[in-house]
Amino acid sequence: MIVTFYSYKGGVGRSMALANIADQLARSGMRVLMVDFDLEAPGLEHFFPIEHERVRGREGLLDLLLAFKYAMSVAASSADEGEEDAYRDLERYICSVYPRRSDGGRLDLLAAGLRQTDEQITRYGSELRRFDWQDFYYVWSGELFFEWLRRTCADQYDVVLVDSRTGVTELGGVCAYQLADAVVALCAPNLQNMEGTAWMVRHFLSPQVKAVRGDRPLQVLVVPSRVDQQDPGLLADFTERFARTFGQFTPPALDEAGLTFWELQVPYVPAYAFDEQVITDPGRTDDRRALVRAYDNLRNAIALLAPDRNPMAALRPTPGAVGREPVETRYDPTTRFATPDVSVSHSHTGRGAADQIRELLTLRGKLKVAEPVAGQRWNMGIRPAKVNLVLVSPPGELSLLQLSELDALAAVEAPVLPVLLPGITRVPEELRDYTCLDFSDGLDADRLLETVQAGLRQSKAKSTLTENADPAPYPGLMPFSESDAPVFFGRDELAAEVLNTLARHGTCAVIGESGSGKTSLVNAGVLPALRAGVLPGSELWPIVRVREDGRATELEAGLRSLADLPENSRKVVVVLDQFEELLTREPVGRSHPLDLLRTLMRAPDSAFLLLTVLRTDFLAQAHEHAASFMKHRVRVTPMSPEELRQAVEMPARYMGLQLEPGLTDRLLADVGGEPGALPLLQSALHNMWTRRSEGYLTHDGYLDMGGVQGSLAIAAEEWFYSLSEDDANRARELLLHLVNIGSDGEPLRRAVPTETINTMGATGLCEQLLQRRLLVTGYLTKSGQPQVQLAHQALVDSWPRLHAWILEAGSALRLRQRLSEAAADWMWSGHTPEGLLSERSQAAVESSITGRLMLGELEKDFVAASRADARRRRLAGRLTYIALFAVGLAVGTFGYYMPQGSLMTVLLGAGTAAAATLGGGWATRLSRRERRSLTL
Numbered sequence: 001m002i003v004t005f006y007s008y009k010g011g012v013g014r015s016m017a018l019a020n021i022a023d024q025l026a027r028s029g030m031r032v033l034m035v036d037f038d039l040e041a042p043g044l045e046h047f048f049p050i051e052h053e054r055v056r057g058r059e060g061l062l063d064l065l066l067a068f069k070y071a072m073s074v075a076a077s078s079a080d081e082g083e084e085d086a087y088r089d090l091e092r093y094i095c096s097v098y099p100r101r102s103d104g105g106r107l108d109l110l111a112a113g114l115r116q117t118d119e120q121i122t123r124y125g126s127e128l129r130r131f132d133w134q135d136f137y138y139v140w141s142g143e144l145f146f147e148w149l150r151r152t153c154a155d156q157y158d159v160v161l162v163d164s165r166t167g168v169t170e171l172g173g174v175c176a177y178q179l180a181d182a183v184v185a186l187c188a189p190n191l192q193n194m195e196g197t198a199w200m201v202r203h204f205l206s207p208q209v210k211a212v213r214g215d216r217p218l219q220v221l222v223v224p225s226r227v228d229q230q231d232p233g234l235l236a237d238f239t240e241r242f243a244r245t246f247g248q249f250t251p252p253a254l255d256e257a258g259l260t261f262w263e264l265q266v267p268y269v270p271a272y273a274f275d276e277q278v279i280t281d282p283g284r285t286d287d288r289r290a291l292v293r294a295y296d297n298l299r300n301a302i303a304l305l306a307p308d309r310n311p312m313a314a315l316r317p318t319p320g321a322v323g324r325e326p327v328e329t330r331y332d333p334t335t336r337f338a339t340p341d342v343s344v345s346h347s348h349t350g351r352g353a354a355d356q357i358r359e360l361l362t363l364r365g366k367l368k369v370a371e372p373v374a375g376q377r378w379n380m381g382i383r384p385a386k387v388n389l390v391l392v393s394p395p396g397e398l399s400l401l402q403l404s405e406l407d408a409l410a411a412v413e414a415p416v417l418p419v420l421l422p423g424i425t426r427v428p429e430e431l432r433d434y435t436c437l438d439f440s441d442g443l444d445a446d447r448l449l450e451t452v453q454a455g456l457r458q459s460k461a462k463s464t465l466t467e468n469a470d471p472a473p474y475p476g477l478m479p480f481s482e483s484d485a486p487v488f489f490g491r492d493e494l495a496a497e498v499l500n501t502l503a504r505h506g507t508c509a510v511i512g513e514s515g516s517g518k519t520s521l522v523n524a525g526v527l528p529a530l531r532a533g534v535l536p537g538s539e540l541w542p543i544v545r546v547r548e549d550g551r552a553t554e555l556e557a558g559l560r561s562l563a564d565l566p567e568n569s570r571k572v573v574v575v576l577d578q579f580e581e582l583l584t585r586e587p588v589g590r591s592h593p594l595d596l597l598r599t600l601m602r603a604p605d606s607a608f609l610l611l612t613v614l615r616t617d618f619l620a621q622a623h624e625h626a627a628s629f630m631k632h633r634v635r636v637t638p639m640s641p642e643e644l645r646q647a648v649e650m651p652a653r654y655m656g657l658q659l660e661p662g663l664t665d666r667l668l669a670d671v672g673g674e675p676g677a678l679p680l681l682q683s684a685l686h687n688m689w690t691r692r693s694e695g696y697l698t699h700d701g702y703l704d705m706g707g708v709q710g711s712l713a714i715a716a717e718e719w720f721y722s723l724s725e726d727d728a729n730r731a732r733e734l735l736l737h738l739v740n741i742g743s744d745g746e747p748l749r750r751a752v753p754t755e756t757i758n759t760m761g762a763t764g765l766c767e768q769l770l771q772r773r774l775l776v777t778g779y780l781t782k783s784g785q786p787q788v789q790l791a792h793q794a795l796v797d798s799w800p801r802l803h804a805w806i807l808e809a810g811s812a813l814r815l816r817q818r819l820s821e822a823a824a825d826w827m828w829s830g831h832t833p834e835g836l837l838s839e840r841s842q843a844a845v846e847s848s849i850t851g852r853l854m855l856g857e858l859e860k861d862f863v864a865a866s867r868a869d870a871r872r873r874r875l876a877g878r879l880t881y882i883a884l885f886a887v888g889l890a891v892g893t894f895g896y897y898m899p900q901g902s903l904m905t906v907l908l909g910a911g912t913a914a915a916a917t918l919g920g921g922w923a924t925r926l927s928r929r930e931r932r933s934l935t936l
Contacts, residue, residue: 001310002150003302004162004180008196010041012186012225013266016277018161019047020295021302023278026098026107027653030158030311033094035110036061037164039128042112044163047278048097051411055095055111056120062113062127064093068145069136090152099336101658108157146178158311166200180218182305184298186225186266187246189238197222198245205249219305221254222246223298224265253304257317264301266294337660338696340370341456343385345405350393353421357389357448365449367456368700384414387455390431394423398430406430415455419448473651476686477679477715477773479517480524487651488524490643491517495525498611498634502526503535505632507610509579511619512636514770514777515791517678518613519577521636526611530573541609543573546582573609576629580618583625598628617754617777617786639678644668647678648685652697657689659697666699670708679773680792684711709798712774712791716799719772727765734762735802738775738790741814747796747806751789756858816855823862837866 005018018034026032036044039062045055098107115124136142153160162179183204187197201220203209209218224242229235239262246261254260269291299315306312342361346354361367370385388409390402398406409416418436420427422443427436437451473487480488498521501508512518533539576582612629614622622630639647648664667684671677684707691701705711723731737760740750754777757766766788769775774795775788795802806813826836855863 001158001181001306001312002153002160002162002179003182003184004037004164005184005186006200007165007186008193008200009188010165012188012193014165014186014225015044015163016047017184017186017223017225017266017295017298018163019044019278020291021299022107022159022161023048023098024295024299025159025312025315026105028315029101029105031104031106031156033108033110033153033157033160034097035160035162036112037162039112042115044109045095045097045111049277050097051408053116053411055109056114057116058095058111058114059093060111060113061093062124062131064090064110065131065136065145066127069140072140090156101336101661143178150179166196178213181216181307182219182221182302184221184223184302186223187242188226189224189228189234194241194245201246201249219251219253220249221251221264221298221301221305222249222261224262226268227265228268251305254301257304259297259301259304264294264298266298267291338693338698338700340385341367341387342452343370343388344391345389345402346391347393347399347402349395350391350421353393353443354391356443357391357419360445360449361452364445365453367452384409384412386415387452388414388416389452390416390418391421392418392424392428392431392436393421396424396426396428398428403430417451417455470655472686472689473655473657474682474685474689475520477683480520482523482527484520485524485528487654488520489650490639490645490647491521491525494521494634494636495529498522498526499529499534501632501634502609502611506608507612507629507632509612509614509622509630509633510636511614511616511633513616514775514788515677515679515773516636516638518636520678522575522577522611522613527573527575537571538573541571541573543575545575545577571607571609573611575611575613577613579612579614579622579626579629583618583621598626615777641668644677644681647681651685652689657692657695657697660699663697663699663702667702667708680708680712680794683715683773684708687711687714706798708792709794712794713799715772716774716795717801719768719774720801730762731765732805734760734765735790736805736809736813737762738788739796739802739806739813741810747803747813749790749793749796751787753785753787755785757788816859820859823858826862826865827858831865833869836869837863 005014007014015038022032022034034044036042045052093110095109095111096106097109098105100106113124113127115121133142136145160179185197185201185204187193201222204218204220224238227235227238243260243262250261300317303312303315303317306316344354344357358369361369390398390406392398406416416434418427418431418434420436420438420440422440424440437448439448475481475484498508498510510518510522527543529535530538530541530543610629614630619630645664645668648667649659652659667681671681671684684702684705685697687705687710688697688701691704692698693701706713720728720731734757737756738750738752740748742748754766757763766775770777770788774791776791777786777788790796796806797803822837826832
């Protein structure tokens with residue numbers, strides 16, 4: 001879409017309006033190109049905090065036009081084959097204002113032309129005066145050029161904004177007739193502006209222009225600009241005249257949205273009349289308030305005119321959203337990274353010292369030092385650092401590159417710290433106005449580091465004054481609340497599914513594993529939509545939350561009060577978050593709060609809409625006790641990669657922040673596809689937000705907190721510190737029960753059935769960990785039993801406290817692991833005695849595990865059965881020896897007098913008597929004396 005910003009005369013704020021709309025669109029993810037077609041008075045670059053010399057030192061629109069004429073002349077003469085295509089390299093004439101961001105947004109400028117030096121300015125003026133637009137059209141196929149430009153821009157950009165006005169360079173109506181899809185005409189309050197603008201608009205919409213455009217539609221927005229608000233009488237008179245003159249030209253799209261041209265007015269703000277800038281510049285937060293609403297409304301109006309297929313259509317205002325203030329930018333959009341701490345400028349003779357200083361600042365000072373980029377200089381787009389060291393090395397003069405860098409630093413008033421290296425006896429002329437660090441007698445590492453850090457403290461003090469009070473756009477490990485709705489992204493489709501289910505059936509159960517984001521979905525996605533009236537009349541419906549931590553009597557009283565509402569009352573939304581808590585509550589007397597809910601839901605034409613939030617590991621209990629609540633379910637599934645990217649980047653943008661390039665990909669790769677990925681992601685983002693720098697979430701901040709692993713370890717340590725001494729001891733036992741030792745000796749997460757947790761008496765601690773998203777739930781694949789496990793392997797790897805416990809209990813953990821495997825084998829074999837432990841293994845369990853690690857119910861039963869088996873075997877052995885001793889004694893006494901056959905009968909009888917004493921299975925037990933050994 002190409003939009004021409006036009007005015008009958010200058011001085012109406014046209015260029016400033018274009019610059020601010022371009023800024024908003026680029027920060028909304030659009031690919032935007034500005035074209036400075038006001039060739040007689042160029043200078044769009046001045047509205048942005050970029051190096052203006054870099055823009056003026058580059059070829060621009062006039063040079064492109066001349067290149068096209070030259071190409072046509074070459075083509076006509078059939079000389080210099082290939083030169084006729086030189087003008088097609090559009091990138092050669094375009095400057096980057098906002099580099100490409102992770103969301104695809106960028107802002108480029110096709111400036112007026114090359115006009116950096118006096119010679120270039122003279123040539124520019126001369127070429128402009130000689131340029132004949134009529135000749136360009138009729139002799140040099142100018143119409144083909146602009147058609148090529150229009151199509152090329154449409155391929156590379158979402159939006160092109162052209163700055164133009166009546167004058168010599170627009171005699172042919174190029175910007176309006178041929179290029180534009182829409183015209184934004186700015187009109188000041190004086191009579192001459194109004195009459196001239198009215199004539200201009202009528203001409204744009206005339207049949208003649210329509211024919212020239214080949215019936216391509218042209219839409220016009222007339223914007224009252226520089227409107228002084230001081231005199232109510234004059235303002236009322238201008239309002240009436242403006243509506244009478246221009247109301248007839250209102251596009252249908254604005255009529256349908258209920259917008260008029262007058263609502264697009266740009267007020268007169270003297271501060272910006274003297275110093276025109278992009279108002280979202282982070283340095284202008286105090287004096288920007290009067291204009292933000294105007295430009296936001298203008299952006300919305302342009303979006304209403306955009307074709308449905310154009311990305312700008314996504315920015316169309318929703319009902320009630322017109323006029324809201326745009327996001328206040330906290331970062332410098334002309335950059336892609338936060339400013340480095342230190343830069344080092346040096347000549348070729350100082351390269352060794354520069355490397356030594358970089359190593360000192362990086363390793364010892366833990367500072368971010370700007371890396372040198374081959375072939376680039378500061379004045380070619382590299383941003384200065386917070387502290388900029390200029391090294392003076394023998395023979396004592398600055399190199400040409402250093403002089404160029406020093407000029408660039410001075411132009412942006414960047415702090416410069418000259419450093420005199422050993423062997424330097426005097427300060428170069430260019431540095432005499434600066435305070436120098438004199439290391440001519442030898443480099444003092446401590447003093448250098450101390451001086452740099454002092455400079456950084458001053459820089460930080462200035463930059464953090466306005467950041468401390470900002471609310472966090474990421475909730476960390478806690479769920480999103482209703483107040484977090486503006487920063488809740490990535491779940492639009494799922495929220496719509498819940499709303500549709502609720503509207504069709506009057507009830508919806510939102511189910512998902514712990515940490516899947518089901519509570520956040522309801523709190524920040526579904527409920528705000530209901531309050532906003534997404535369902536017919538829902539903005540009037542009361543929303544009643546049944547708290548999971550309330551006593552049953554209080555819940556019952558609250559629900560019974562709803563039953564007293566008049567039959568024809570409005571609908572009431574009842575939210576049962578963490579429904580598993582209500583399921584497990586003991587009934588009071590003969591009734592249970594669920595009984596009242598069932599009664600309400602069975603009533604004909606029930607006025608109650610029931611929204612239930614349930615963990616999947618309680619689904620069986622829910623079907624047993626509240627099956628009617630589970631009929632219509634929406635399962636919270638894992639977010640897609642694109643949804644995760646929205647959840648990472650959009651909250652930052654809403655707050656006017658930005659992530660450094662590549663940080664989103666790095667974060668998502670580190671989080672992985674774990675069941676607890678969402679809370680882990682939010683925890684990492686929250687910790688990165690606390691370490692933000694200049695409006696950026698940075699790679700350095702991510703590394704400083706230890707990455708995803710460090711973020712989770714911080715949360716776990718905070719939880720542990722909140723425990724009592726007794727709970728802390730139980731927490732150690734519980735956490736060690738959730739860890740196994742792998743075959744390579746490395747600790748791994750272990751899934752444990754919730755039934756085992758209950759028998760261990762650790763249910764309360766387990767619930768705390770689930771609430772803090774440090775545990776997640778799931779199901780055992782074989783038995784279908786619900787289970788819990790640590791939310792991420794990072795807890796095992798990177799939480800120092802847990803890691804120390806694992807090292808301390810390493811041999812005991814391995815032994816318990818073997819014990820668990822043996823117990824499982826014994827259970828699946830039908831409790832055969834051969835699967836029980838040997839007495840030696842029992843002793844190992846007693847000495848290494850008992851009292852140090854928790855055992856599950858199966859392990860306890862297994863150990864108890866092994867002990868009982870050992871006692872029976874010892875008893876069997878004793879009785880056998882007694883029986884044999886008795887037989888031997890009898891034989892010794894009477895054997896001499898007895899026949900050999902009778903002696904054998906006596907021996908068999910003794911064995912039979914022992915068997916009768918020990919039970920029928922004694923022979924089997926004695927025939928295989930060895931039991932299972934827990935070898936390590």
